[in-house]
Amino acid sequence: MNESTFHYDGYLVFTPVLIRTKNIPATNIPNIDEIISQLPEFHSGDPSAPAEGFEEMKIRKYIENDNKLSGAIKRELKDLTAVTYNVESYHEETAFVDQERREVYVREVESAEVYFFDSNIALLRGKQSIVNQAISAIQRVHSEEILIENIEFTPDFMSHIYEEFNDVFSDNIIQPNEISEVQFEGFDNISTMKIYSGDLKSELTNRYQNMSEGQINYITVKYYIDNIDTAIQIQSDRLHVKASEGAISRMTDLARMIYSIYFCKRISNIAVEYEGVQTR
Known part of the structure; x- marks a missing residue:
């Protein structure tokens, strides 16, 4: 190969x-x-x-x-x-x-x-x-x-990703870039907001915290994986690596697959640990 x-x-x-x-x-x-x-x-x-x-x-x-x-x-x-x-x-x-x-x-x-x-x-x-x-x-x-x-990526886990975005990974291989999209659901409707700056994130945070029964349905995050910027959408039970966005889009099929597998394994392990399930 x-x-x-x-x-x-x-x-x-x-x-x-x-x-x-x-x-x-x-x-x-x-x-x-x-x-x-x-x-x-x-x-x-x-x-x-x-x-x-x-x-x-x-x-x-x-x-x-x-x-x-x-x-x-x-x-x-x-x-x-x-x-x-x-x-x-x-x-x-x-x-x-x-x-x-x-x-x-x-x-x-x-x-x-x-x-x-x-x-x-x-x-x-x-x-x-x-x-x-x-x-x-x-x-x-x-x-x-x-x-x-x-493996379920629960609303609580997505909130954890949202709130602790810069500290989710403890090494230098995966570095935070930005949160680009959050879809959250309140008791009355579903809203989607694009986040490009701290001000907008603050606005979304205030709106999210003011909803008595709000929860995040999915979140799209951007990380540098070994200096390759990559966007990943975290859904309730799936992970979607956006192969057409960022530097990963200019890589070969095989390289895109390897970087995707690497990230998805890491975030899955973190989700399992966060939910309190013991892994090796």
Whole structure:
């Protein structure tokens, strides 16, 4: 794999999940290598038995060999194992074959990416229905051992991001830039405000604090990730890296993916810790 051969389709929208053991305590971290090794491999099926399964992605090898990535990003992602979940389907269409009109089967394969880490966090990317199928397929193989739960970015956590924006990350790899958008809901209506300066942030803060039942629905933040300015929208259960904004938009598909995975892993860990769930 190299920068010129790696491409992705769709948006950089990730669904973070928490993988927990069913043992007591439930916060025990499962053996991720063991989980991955038991996933069924993908092989083509046929119309009577459409196939589903997993294929390994080689993205970690690129990370290890890329001299342009900082040591901090490499260390954070050294435990990454990426797989693609593929699900096959067939539908009938009318076509001309050998000058005859016939009913033929057309094969379609839809995919979702799964990024596992040795901690109990994984990131999934793809069409939401296929992401849900991938989660179910993993859970089905390990139904006796693990639980897979969505990581929720609660209104309280988003308020924490909003109020402590400059101090969310404790290292120099991710530096704060600005909060660019907040959608908050009051008891009477939903409002969206763009924030470009301290005055506007103060105005929004006053309005937010004066709502007796207000909560943040989503927040878009801008950070410098290893000096690359990047915008990320934090939703209730998803993270959307805005690949068309900032310096990240001028990077290759592979570099954008690596920086996105790095940030989404970090913010997911912070959310889990904030909600009081023990991680490694």
